Amino acid sequence: MFKKTKNIRGLICGIIGCLCYGSGDWLMMYGDPSYSGKLFWLTSGTSQIPQWRYMLAMALAFPGIVFYGIALFAVQEYIKDEKHKRIYHYLNAFGLTPWIALHLVYVVILSLFAWLNNNGFTQDAITICEALFGSFSWIILVSEVLMLPVFMFWFFLQITGKTVFKKGMAFTNVLVIFGILKTIASLMPISAFRLGFTNGLMSESMIIWFALVFLGIGLGNI
Numbered sequence: 284m285f286k287k288t289k290n291i292r293g294l295i296c297g298i299i300g301c302l303c304y305g306s307g308d309w310l311m312m313y314g315d316p317s318y319s320g321k322l323f324w325l326t327s328g329t330s331q332i333p334q335w336r337y338m339l340a341m342a343l344a345f346p347g348i349v350f351y352g353i354a355l356f357a358v359q360e361y362i363k364d365e366k367h368k369r370i371y372h373y374l375n376a377f378g379l380t381p382w383i384a385l386h387l388v389y390v391v392i393l394s395l396f397a398w399l400n401n402n403g404f405t406q407d408a409i410t411i412c413e414a415l416f417g418s419f420s421w422i423i424l425v426s427e428v429l430m431l432p433v434f435m436f437w438f439f440l441q442i443t444g445k446t447v448f449k450k451g452m453a454f455t456n457v458l459v460i461f462g463i464l465k466t467i468a469s470l471m472p473i474s475a476f477r478l479g480f481t482n483g484l485m486s487e488s489m490i491i492w493f494a495l496v497f498l499g500i501g502l503g504n505i
Contacts (some may be wrong), residue, residue, distance in 0.1 A: 290358075292357075293354050293498045294496055295358075297350060297352040297355065298354075300351035302486075303343040303347030304343065304443055304483075305372065305483045305490065307341070307343040307344055308483035309483055310336045310337075310339055310340040310343075311332070311336065311340040312478050313478060316478045319409065323391070337390050337393060337394040344383055353380070358437070361447045362440055362445065367440060367445055374436055377432075377471060378431075381430055386420055388419055399412070408462050429456070430450050434456060437471040438459075441453035457489055
């Protein structure tokens with residue numbers, strides 16, 4: 284009972300982490316979605332976002348990753364086999380590493396884009412920021428390569444009955460949720476809301492996943 288209560292607290296921490304990261308995702312992107320360059324997220328709205336919003340978006344990432352980590356490590360207690368627990372543990376440790384890096388790339392470029400636009404360099408802002416993104420876009424691919432395996436492994440464990448959950452819970456995987464939300468986002472009219480929603484998709488998917496795991500425990504799907 285103590286371990287179950289501890290793990291539930293861990294999942295609640297995960298939801299808090301989602302709110303931290305998700306809030307940052309919305310703060311750094313919500314605004315007029317019109318754009319003129321190659322990158323759809325260098326918009327008229329982001330060019331007018333004050334610097335404090337970018338600073339807050341980055342600051343929220345630090346408690347966010349701590350709370351994410353608490354929850355994701357708590358989930359490993361629902362894996363039956365110790366060997367699989369260790370694999371999940373290390374995949375999770377590596378998977379948590381790039382979250383901050385990924386967040387930092389976007390925050391820095393968007394912050395620079397806004398600063399340039401508001402300090403007399405409007406004509407060069409898009410060119411400079413697109414070039415900067417071109418130099419560091421590889422970080423996004425590397426980050427995704429490190430982030431995704433833990434969720435894919437979790438799906439494998441659930442679908443093969445190697446966790447305490449019923450096999451059907453595998454289809455509540457965060458990647459499945461992400462795919463559903465991505466489809467919903469693609470159907471939305473172009474707007475500031477769609478931009479913020481799209482930027483926060485992973486955080487929004489995670490908060491739903493943590494909630495479903497929480498409900499799975501409470502409703503006896505284990």
